[in-house]
Amino acid sequence: MRYLPLTPDDRAAMLERIGVPDIDALFADVPASARLTGPIEGLPHHASEMMVGRHLRALAARNLSAADAPFFLGAGAYRHHIPASVDHIIQRGEFLTAYTPYQPEIAQGTLQVLFEFQTQVARLFGTDIANASMYDGSTACWEAIAMAGRITRRNHAVLSSGLHPHYVSVASTMAKYTGDVLATALPSLEAAADDDRVIAAISDETACAVVQYPDILGRIPDLARIADAAHAKGALLVVVVTEPVALGMLESPAALGADIVVGEGQSLGVGLQFGGPFLGLFAAREKYVRQMPGRLCGETVDADGKRGFVLTLSTREQHIRREKATSNICTNSGLCALAFSVHMTLLGGVGLERLARINHARAVQAAERLTQIAGVSLVNDAFFNEFTLRLGQDARAVALRLANRGVLGGVTMGRLFPGVTALEGGLIVAVTETVSMEDIETLAAALEGELA
Structure with a gap:
């Protein structure tokens, strides 16, 4: 920053008043593994505005967005059509x-x-x-x-x-x-x-x-x-x-x-x-x-x-x-x-019910198709638009391979509960009205290929 209003003496006085030895002590509750120890890797130390913009666009292009792939992620954040x-x-x-x-x-x-x-x-x-x-x-x-x-x-x-x-x-x-x-x-x-x-x-x-x-x-x-x-x-x-x-x-x-x-x-x-x-x-x-x-x-x-x-x-x-x-x-x-x-307001009560029924019906179709795959079983047979599958192996590795195929297949229990071995085989699949039958078939084919 070009303007730093505090002098070293100001900082020393404030640290003394609150009873800590240095600024690093203010971050004691942040795990060491989450702290930066140097510049962010991959970013140049200085560049022109035009070059920074080009670099950031290249980084953004590496994202696989919800609109660009069969999308089955949920677990608290859902993709719905917004008028x-x-x-x-x-x-x-x-x-x-x-x-x-x-x-x-x-x-x-x-x-x-x-x-x-x-x-x-x-x-x-x-x-x-x-x-x-x-x-x-x-x-x-x-x-x-x-x-x-x-x-x-x-x-x-x-x-x-x-x-x-x-x-x-x-x-x-x-x-x-x-x-x-x-x-x-x-x-x-x-x-x-x-x-x-x-x-x-x-x-x-x-x-x-x-x-x-x-x-x-x-x-x-x-x-x-x-x-x-x-x-x-x-x-x-x-x-x-x-x-x-x-x-x-x-x-x-x-x-x-x-x-x-x-x-x-x-x-x-x-x-x-x-x-x-x-x-x-x-x-x-x-x-x-x-x-x-x-x-x-x-x-x-x-x-x-x-x-x-x-x-x-x-x-x-x-x-x-x-x-x-x-x-x-x-x-x-x-x-x-x-x-x-x-x-x-645009949906109204009737529209909300209709939207919910579409979500549920599409999820039922997805569950029926995915459980036809060898090694895949359904944890819960009662659900709304989200259900959990057992894959018989670590779902995190499977989900990563699916993403490399261009399919965002679900949220793994291993990601939500890291280190809990009993949950590693769980894959939470969310199916909203934005998911087509073609998307479901694409996921099924990709999952069959990864579990074969």
Whole structure:
């Protein structure tokens, strides 16, 4: 940088004040293997703007994008068709440049969009209320655990083994600093979800049980049974939905007893985008509204009696005293929420159900075809648009060879759970409406070739 405002004396004074010997100590929690020890390999130390652009384009050309290959990746991030009108609407100037609607009198459009977004999420999840979105699904999951702790005044949570490992990792990181105790377990390549384990682990000290629906293997847990067990012990049921399109066919979590429902909204209106930004969904029963993180937009009337919208509830530290805040990471992904809402509006209830049925039917076709291959078996025979295969060998090596053939065949369990030998043969295959029968046959042929 050309302008560095701090002198060596300034830095020394700050380091002394916070009690660390040097700047490197600030990065002690970052594993040494993740730190750079020199310049990034492959990049020139200096070059002209034109040459830098050429080099970066060459690097980008090495990518195999979702649109350029048969694509079966899922496990929390899904490729769906996004109508062109979604992008057109969200790029309108009044939406693209909007930030936080602090002044309702000049932000009625933004507030109305968020109000309608909340309504859509609440109807999708079957809950009374939903907030104006959060950072992403994984942080929303942790916020639900923290919220359950505030409501029950307990600090133990039981996490299903079918919960996405990245969500577990985020929750574990936060719990390390809050003192919460998380009962976790590794999944197994079995047809049934671990409902029995979750129920057995719920005690009088449990704040909540956290269950993904469908889970990381694509299985459908029995939410009603888990909800009954949790409520009998005074605990709450938190349900995580990483694929909201599934709720076009599956019964809503709240109808099955969920108290808090969170999830990832990326599937609707938001592209894969190299992993983000995505969109956190958060909903709950109305009686818990004051413990809900984030913001809640509400409807009112102005001085002339005309309909208007305001921020009804703002519980983050930016709005209220820090010690009273429910969260300090409840960032609202406003533009992504708008994209979600536009896509949902274009679909409507009938369209969402139709989209869900297409996804499920296409996934059934893929499962039937792939399990005809020698050495391939289906873990779960009940699923929405995602299922897990057993390959009889390390799926990571198979997936890499498929990618070299130009086929993105799925997410391996070995990648999600590195070092767990019992899971290395698992391949999670996601099939959405963007997958054609030709794509399925291409994957089947490539997989037959690799397993022969």
